[in-house]
Amino acid sequence: MGEIRSAKFRIGxxxxxxxxxxxxxxxxxxxxxxxxxxxxxxxxxxxxPSKDQPFYHLLAENDESEYVAYVSEQNLVADTSEEPLRHPQLGDYFDGRDGDLYVARGRGLN
Structure with missing residues (x-):
């Protein structure tokens, strides 16, 4: 395995x-x-994908369903659509949305 890289994307x-x-x-x-x-x-x-890159746990959804996905960094791009997410587990992890980020439960808005 190669050198560990910093994650390009962040929680929320x-x-x-x-x-x-x-x-x-x-x-x-x-x-x-x-x-x-x-x-x-x-x-x-x-x-x-290569194993020596960040992998992300997502509350994911498509047109038909909501699920949890595990995705390599190379296969992700930032979503700038501003469309709301409907995943039923959002409230388990996040207090709400602040602009283009969801705010993790128990953390203040930065």
Whole structure:
């Protein structure tokens, strides 16, 4: 594995997947891959991301459903649409939205 990089995105930030049609809010960050080998190997080899980059836990949603996703940094872009998220677990992690960020529960607005 290579050098650990700093995370490009932060908790509370709204992001979109670069390839697949879903978006979500980041609720946790792993500095490098921290899921199972089975999960990693389930990704088609030609799309499999490097493990030595930040991976993000998202409260994700698409047109049909809401779910939790685990996504590599290389596959995310900032979402600037200003569309509200509807994920039912938002209140478990965030107190609300302040501009383009969701504010983590228990933290003041900065």
């Amino acid at each position: 930030q709204i992001v979109r997947h670069r390839v697949f049609p879903f978006r979500g809010v980041i609720f946790d960050v792993d500095p490098v891959f921290a899921n199972t080998e089975e999960w990693w190997l389930s990704i088609p080899e030609d799309m499999r």
